Amino acid sequence: MAKMTYIKAITSGLDQVLSDDPKTLIFGEDVGKNGGVFRTTVDLQDKFGEDRVFDTPLAESGILGLAIGLSLTGWRPIPEIQFMGFTFEAMDGIVGQLARDHYRFGGQKNFPVTIRTPFGGGTHTAEMHADNLENYFVSTPGLRVVTASNPYDAKGLVISAVESDDPVLFMENLKLYRSMKDEVPDDKYTVPLDSAKVVREGTDITLVAYSAEVNEALTAADALAKDNISAEVIDLRSLSPIDTDTIYASIDKTHKVVVIQEAQRMAGVGAVVASDIAEDKIMSLDAPIGRVAAPDSVYPFAQAENDWIPNSDDIEAKAREIFNY
Amino acid sequence: MANGSKQIVDFAKIKATMADPYKHPVQVINGDGKVVDPDTLAKYSDDQLVDFMKKMVWERTLHEQTMNFSRQGRLGFYAPTAGEEASEMGSVTAFKDQDFLLPAYRDLPQMIQHGTTVAKGFLWSKGHVSGNQYENPNMLFPQIIIGAQYAETAGVALGIQKNGDKDRVAFVYTGDGGTSQGDWYEGINFTSAYQAPAVFFVQNNGWAISVPRKKQTAAETLAQKAVAMGVPSVQVDGMDIVAVHEVAKAARDFAVAGNGPVVIETLTYRYGAHSSAGDDPSRYRTDEETKPWFDADPLIRMRKVLTDKGVWSQDQEDKLVDQYKDEFKDAMKEAEAAPAQKVSDFLKWTYNVPTPAVKKQIAEFEAKESK
Numbered sequence: 204m205a206k207m208t209y210i211k212a213i214t215s216g217l218d219q220v221l222s223d224d225p226k227t228l229i230f231g232e233d234v235g236k237n238g239g240v241f242r243t244t245v246d247l248q249d250k251f252g253e254d255r256v257f258d259t260p261l262a263e264s265g266i267l268g269l270a271i272g273l274s275l276t277g278w279r280p281i282p283e284i285q286f287m288g289f290t291f292e293a294m295d296g297i298v299g300q301l302a303r304d305h306y307r308f309g310g311q312k313n314f315p316v317t318i319r320t321p322f323g324g325g326t327h328t329a330e331m332h333a334d335n336l337e338n339y340f341v342s343t344p345g346l347r348v349v350t351a352s353n354p355y356d357a358k359g360l361v362i363s364a365v366e367s368d369d370p371v372l373f374m375e376n377l378k379l380y381r382s383m384k385d386e387v388p389d390d391k392y393t394v395p396l397d398s399a400k401v402v403r404e405g406t407d408i409t410l411v412a413y414s415a416e417v418n419e420a421l422t423a424a425d426a427l428a429k430d431n432i433s434a435e436v437i438d439l440r441s442l443s444p445i446d447t448d449t450i451y452a453s454i455d456k457t458h459k460v461v462v463i464q465e466a467q468r469m470a471g472v473g474a475v476v477a478s479d480i481a482e483d484k485i486m487s488l489d490a491p492i493g494r495v496a497a498p499d500s501v502y503p504f505a506q507a508e509n510d511w512i513p514n515s516d517d518i519e520a521k522a523r524e525i526f527n528y
Numbered sequence: 529m530a531n532g533s534k535q536i537v538d539f540a541k542i543k544a545t546m547a548d549p550y551k552h553p554v555q556v557i558n559g560d561g562k563v564v565d566p567d568t569l570a571k572y573s574d575d576q577l578v579d580f581m582k583k584m585v586w587e588r589t590l591h592e593q594t595m596n597f598s599r600q601g602r603l604g605f606y607a608p609t610a611g612e613e614a615s616e617m618g619s620v621t622a623f624k625d626q627d628f629l630l631p632a633y634r635d636l637p638q639m640i641q642h643g644t645t646v647a648k649g650f651l652w653s654k655g656h657v658s659g660n661q662y663e664n665p666n667m668l669f670p671q672i673i674i675g676a677q678y679a680e681t682a683g684v685a686l687g688i689q690k691n692g693d694k695d696r697v698a699f700v701y702t703g704d705g706g707t708s709q710g711d712w713y714e715g716i717n718f719t720s721a722y723q724a725p726a727v728f729f730v731q732n733n734g735w736a737i738s739v740p741r742k743k744q745t746a747a748e749t750l751a752q753k754a755v756a757m758g759v760p761s762v763q764v765d766g767m768d769i770v771a772v773h774e775v776a777k778a779a780r781d782f783a784v785a786g787n788g789p790v791v792i793e794t795l796t797y798r799y800g801a802h803s804s805a806g807d808d809p810s811r812y813r814t815d816e817e818t819k820p821w822f823d824a825d826p827l828i829r830m831r832k833v834l835t836d837k838g839v840w841s842q843d844q845e846d847k848l849v850d851q852y853k854d855e856f857k858d859a860m861k862e863a864e865a866a867p868a869q870k871v872s873d874f875l876k877w878t879y880n881v882p883t884p885a886v887k888k889q890i891a892e893f894e895a896k897e898s899k
């Protein structure tokens with residue numbers, strides 16, 4: 204076991220799947236010689252050759268078309284969309300084509316594509332580089348969407364994503380790339396694609412979050428603990444499908460819940476989680492479902508983003524409000 | 529088919545000759561500072577040539593000063609422009625205030641020439657939305673999404689045509705990488721279909737971050753791609769400001785006369801990193817590769833022409849550099865003095881009429897902000 208950053212853990216997972224399956228291919232803008240603009244695919248072209256890890260012309264719709272066509276000829280594509288904001292260029296490829304194709308063939312053919320893409324605020328990028336756009340994809344039947352909040356899950360999830368015969372959108376939080384280190388096994392392991400995880404146990408209130416907001420929720424839980432409020436923190440990991448069993452088991456214990464997301468209130472997956480809870484667990488709740496989200500503006504220019512992104516203080520305040528309801 | 533029999537079509541020959549009209553990029557002053565087209569140069573007064581040089585010194589100094597600011601952490605995302613002065617200043621100076629500019633992120637220098645301030649450019653880079661509030665209404669913000677501005681150019685050009693504006697065009701920039709986007713083709717094709725007035729620039733600086741030009745397409749030139757859309761095009765030495773300006777002016781005249789759009793590929797080079805956000809060119813290109821481009825520097829060759837004419841001196845240039853540096857430092861101070869952005873403010877810009885949810889959020893943030 205070695206201490207690994209989030210980004211190294213992803214690289215390690217990609218190295219693993221390239222070694223395991225000669226039909227896997229990595230391609231996208233700058234992923235080859237440059238190893239990606241964040242170096243997520245660093246050294247992989249040297250190790251596996253330009254046949255397996257290669258640069259494409261600059262066009263996201265082309266990248267998705269390539270992935271679908273390669274699936275049709277027996278390959279297991281791992282395209283990168285350099286930033287999630289550029290998935291819009293590939294929207295037809297992802298939503299109009301890829302997600303529907305297994306159904307369209309009456310289940311005859313598989314499209315085992317893993318789209319990797321960085322997202323997430325707080326690092327002062329240029330516009331369209333930080334938005335949480337999961338909303339567009341979790342409402343797309345046929346596509347799985349996963350995102351890790353820590354290095355261990357990042358490696359295990361990327362391996363599962365590539366091994367899955369369903370198309371998977373693998374969202375990489377760019378603020379976490381180098382800000383987090385964890386014990387990560389060098390050997391192969393997987394994290395299931397459809398399971399949430401209790402990352403901190405508690406008895407008084409459940410905090411449901413994903414990606415970077417999991418760490419904000421953990422910080423909030425520390426603060427709440429000082430006042431003897433015991434918060435249980437759940438990392439969704441899978442945004443589509445949602446693992447409601449894990450959430451419901453927690454609510455049966457705490458009877459109070461706050462759902463947290465970095466995306467705007469009208470986006471993200473908080474509304475989906477809240478509506479599931481309302482439908483299935485309302486009798487188990489002692490307080491309304493709390494929500495923490497960014498306000499409904501366009502994702503702001505860099506200088507203002509940290510006033511806008513929900514942080515541990517916002518989570519703590521909402522948790523106290525729901526706890527004291 | 530029998531061996532040696534004549535084929536109905538010779539694809540190999542077609543492929544080999546497709547780039548024939550593009551064998552000789554337009555040039556007035558070559559890489560050694562030698563005037564290869566004296567007739568064209570003679571059309572320009574000394575004052576005009578000196579003005580070109582001043583603009584290039586201005587842009588080079590802006591580049592150097594922004595690199596300093598970046599190192600000091602005083603700018604956000606910034607795309608270095610050194611090497612592209614002739615391409616950028618030679619082109620933008622061929623347009624008029626009423627022409628509509630659609631720039632990309634590497635085109636701040638043209639934007640400042642066309643109708644904003646250096647301080648606003650810095651605010652944009654710092655991630656402050658007031659950087660996008662311009663003096664000249666005929667301008668879009670620096671487009672981050674590669675290709676989007678090309679598709680939008682069709683609309684601006686058609687709008688100009690429908691308004692009956694006679695002396696007005698749209699002009700737009702992208703890079704070599706940008707020519708691979710669907711939007712690139714769609715924008716040119718739409719404009720051509722409507723025969724609307726636009727000039728499309730491709731600043732081919734050799735690289736799309738780490739991806740070399742030759743990996744974008746097997747086409748020998750980017751200019752020739754325009755042919756498929758019924759649009760005339762040209763390759764020009766993008767390190768030669770007179771050639772770029774001459775071609776840009778001719779393109780504007782052609783478009784304004786109702787002949788439809790033109791595509792111009794400027795052959796230039798990005799001396800520095802792709803952006804201030806951590807790109808390291810030594811990962812993907814060698815000094816051997818870059819040296820000929822540094823030797824072909826647009827300022828060196830213009831300096832030589834003007835010095836030979838006796839209208840330029842090093843002393844004069846040094847003074848200009850100092851003057852520009854001071855201007856840029858003042859602009860930075862102005863940018864740094866801008867009031868912080870408020871979430872309640874930009875919530876108000878989400879919709880003209882705030883939705884109930886947005887209204888509630890504005891009130892929440894106003895309460896927070898007044899604390």
Ligand SMILES: Cc1ncc(C[n+]2csc(CCOP(=O)(O)OP(=O)(O)O)c2C)c(N)n1
Nearest residue numbers: 289634672673674703704705706735736737
């Ligand atoms: C739609 C889209 N895809 C990818 C990017 C990321 N990106 C920013 S600049 C760039 C390379 C652009 O190269 P080129 O068009 O040659 O312009 P240059 O930067 O060289 O001026 C890439 C891939 C982007 N901004 N937008």
Ligand SMILES: [Mg+2]
Nearest residue numbers: 703704735736
């Ligand atoms: Mg380029």
